[in-house]
Amino acid sequence: MALFIGIAALFTLAVLAFALYPLWPARRGLALGIGGVSAAAVLGLYLLLGRPEAIGYVPPPSPQVDQAQQLDQALAELEAVVRAEPANQEARVLLARSYMQLGRPAEAQPHFAEALARDAGNAALMVDYAESLFRAGKPDVPDARAREWIDKAIAAEPGNQRARFFRGILLLQAGQAAEAAKAWEALLPELDRQTAQALLPQINQARVQAGQPPLADSVLPAAMTVQVTVELDPALRAATPPGAVLFVFAKRVDGGGPPVAAKRLPVSAFPVQLALSDADSIMPTATLSSQAAFTLSARISASGSAEAGAGDWQSETLTVQSDKLAPVTLVLRKQP
Structure with a gap:
C-alpha cells in the first residue's frame, strides 16, 4: 500500500511539474497554487472514487482450480491405496479408469495390464486395456495389441457391445471401412433407438468411405411403445369430478428422477386406451427405451396438477420389463 501511494504521489508531482513549468520563472506563486489545488483534487477524487482495499488484492481460487486440486488429491490417495495394497483389484481398476476419464491412457495401461493378470478372463477389462492402448497411440496407426485384446474379448464374450464397437473403430483405423460399417451395423438391432441414432452417422461415414450408400433412418429400431388401458373402479363411475385430468406415468424402477x-388427458369416458413411447419422454436422455424395466401408474387429479393431491384417484403401480412388453391395464381407485 505504502509503495503504491509513494509511486502515485511521485507520478502526480512529475506531471504537475511538467504542466506548470512555463509559469514557474514569472509567476511562481500562481504555479504553486495551481499545483497544490491540483494535487488536492487528485487525492480527493481517489478517496471518493478509488478503491484502496483493492491494492494487494489476491483473488480466491476459481471453482475450476478447486476442482482440479480435489481431483489431484483423490488420484493421489487412490495411487497410495494401490501401492499399499497391490492386490486391491477394485482400487486398481478405478484408478485406471480415472486416468482414462482424464485423457491419460498411457498411465492407465499398466494398471489395466496388472488387473488382467489377476483376472485373465474378464472381457470388460480386456476392452478397457485395448481402449487404453489405441487411445495412447497415433490416430492413423493401427495398434496390433489393441486389436488382439478386442478379439480376445469378443471370443470370451461374443455379445460384448463395447468390444464390437471398438472393433469397428480399429477396423476403420486400419482402412477397412466396409468391415467397420458391417461390424457397427450388426449392433443396431441390439441398441435402444437413442443409442442407435448416435451410432448411425458413424456407420454412414464408414459406408461412404467404402463407396457404399448411407443407410436411412428406417434401419433404426422402432421406438419402444407400451399399450395402456386405464379403467375406473365401478364404485367411482358416478363420482368423477368435473374438469378432472388423467395422468399416466412411466417411471424408473427405483422411483428416482422425473x-x-x-x-x-382430459377425463371423458372409461376405459381409456393410450400408448406410451419414447415420444412421451420428459427428458431426451431418459427415455422408455433406455430402461431395462420401468413402472406404470395412473392418477386422476381433481386439481388438474401433475402433483399428487387430496381427492386424487390412484391406480396400483406395475413393473414392466422392457424385453417383455405386453398390454397393461391400470385400475383407478379412491385412495384411503
Missing part, C-alpha cells in the same frame, strides 16, 4: 414418459 418420469421417463408421461401423458396428460
Whole structure:
C-alpha cells in the first residue's frame, strides 16, 4: 500500500511539474497554487472514487482450480491405496479408469495390464486395456495389441457391445471401412433407438468411405411403445369430478428422477386406451427405451396438477420389463 501511494504521489508531482513549468520563472506563486489545488483534487477524487482495499488484492481460487486440486488429491490417495495394497483389484481398476476419464491412457495401461493378470478372463477389462492402448497411440496407426485384446474379448464374450464397437473403430483405423460399417451395423438391432441414432452417422461415414450408400433412418429400431388401458373402479363411475385430468406415468424402477414418459388427458369416458413411447419422454436422455424395466401408474387429479393431491384417484403401480412388453391395464381407485 505504502509503495503504491509513494509511486502515485511521485507520478502526480512529475506531471504537475511538467504542466506548470512555463509559469514557474514569472509567476511562481500562481504555479504553486495551481499545483497544490491540483494535487488536492487528485487525492480527493481517489478517496471518493478509488478503491484502496483493492491494492494487494489476491483473488480466491476459481471453482475450476478447486476442482482440479480435489481431483489431484483423490488420484493421489487412490495411487497410495494401490501401492499399499497391490492386490486391491477394485482400487486398481478405478484408478485406471480415472486416468482414462482424464485423457491419460498411457498411465492407465499398466494398471489395466496388472488387473488382467489377476483376472485373465474378464472381457470388460480386456476392452478397457485395448481402449487404453489405441487411445495412447497415433490416430492413423493401427495398434496390433489393441486389436488382439478386442478379439480376445469378443471370443470370451461374443455379445460384448463395447468390444464390437471398438472393433469397428480399429477396423476403420486400419482402412477397412466396409468391415467397420458391417461390424457397427450388426449392433443396431441390439441398441435402444437413442443409442442407435448416435451410432448411425458413424456407420454412414464408414459406408461412404467404402463407396457404399448411407443407410436411412428406417434401419433404426422402432421406438419402444407400451399399450395402456386405464379403467375406473365401478364404485367411482358416478363420482368423477368435473374438469378432472388423467395422468399416466412411466417411471424408473427405483422411483428416482422425473418420469421417463408421461401423458396428460382430459377425463371423458372409461376405459381409456393410450400408448406410451419414447415420444412421451420428459427428458431426451431418459427415455422408455433406455430402461431395462420401468413402472406404470395412473392418477386422476381433481386439481388438474401433475402433483399428487387430496381427492386424487390412484391406480396400483406395475413393473414392466422392457424385453417383455405386453398390454397393461391400470385400475383407478379412491385412495384411503
